[in-house]
């Protein structure tokens with residue numbers, strides 16, 4: 001082990017990192033999420049950190065030595081913050097952001113202050129790095145959420161291993177400076193720490209690529225479920241979400257209301273004002289549905305000018321109330337934009353023991369809607 005040169009491993013780590021920092025943006029392209037960008041910047045920042053510490057070795061005794069070492073500490077800390085915020089973007093808020101940023105700010109300041117004392121400097125820098133890395137490792141796993149655990153575990157393992165390596169190096173530098181007189185000292189702890197850094201880097205890159213692929217998959221799923229005119233769920237998305245809510249309501253015996261809406265004489269708008277105006281009216285209707293639904297309700301555009309609203313835990317009077325609110329809101333829009341004035345017919349169905357599938361409930365609401373059209377439109381009828 002002692003025959004391995006720390007400086008060589010260090011240079012290889014920096015070389016690997018710079019290659020990855022250039023390769024990742026090229027492979028991933030421009031059209032990526034903020035999370036992926038932050039993860040890329042984290043690797044870039046780490047590259048600058050390692051480059052700075054290697055360069056500092058050439059300037060022993062010169063003012064560039066402390067300057068470059070401090071730059072290295074600052075960029076290493078920045079890299080940890082960037083990875084932490086990438087995780088927040090991917091997984092939602094993570095604990096201890098202020099502590100992490102505080103440690104990152106304290107790092108270069110304290111480092112400059114104790115630079116003259118080798119033991120203090122090495123102990124301090126590695127302790128702060130270790131703490132930062134543990135915060136990032138924890139952030140990858142907790143809170144759990146429902147994102148895939150595989151790449152998160154990989155990041156957690158890499159950052160924990162790197163944290164342990166740093167802490168070990170810190171103890172060595174603080175208490176046994178004669179065994180670890182410089183950052184490239186050939187001590188076994190130092191060599192293992194440097195190898196760990198290299199392996200962690202490779203695996204972190206793999207984890208970022210997997211996270212990016214999962215993100216792309218989620219985006220595709222989202223697109224497949226979304227109607228591109230209104231931004232509501234489309235038929236496919238409706239089938240997925242509404243079926244889940246329907247099954248849940250049946251299992252727990254809780255109330256469930258379905259309202260199907262169909263715009264009246266929509267064809268006329270298309271014919272007299274053009275298809276683009278027709279689309280605008282659809283968008284406006286979608287907006288009204290979106291603004292007036294609760295987060296647990298499901299709203300979708302399930303056909304050309306047909307919309308569906310599924311209301312869990314909702315009885316007849318509450319459903320009628322919701323529908324009146326919708327009609328009023330749509331009327332309000334029509335007053336403000338007279339050329340977009342539109343009305344609708346609707347059918348309401350409440351979950352009954354005979355509704356074995358979502359299709360049964362929908363068929364009853366559809367029959368009521370058909371009746372509403374037949375009776376002169378612009379009204380809501382309830383299914384038997």
Ligand SMILES: Nc1nc2c(ncn2[C@@H]2O[C@H](COP(=O)(O)OP(=O)(O)OP(=O)(O)O)[C@@H](O)[C@H]2O)c(=O)[nH]1
Pocket residue numbers: 229262263264265266267268270274275276277278279282303304305373377
């Ligand atoms: N602009 C636009 N029009 C659409 C879209 N999808 C369907 N349509 C139109 O919606 C119209 C539906 O016409 P009909 O089924 O006769 O319904 P209606 O004119 O609303 O009449 P009633 O439902 O009987 O009141 C057709 O002209 C379709 O071309 C769309 O995405 N955008």
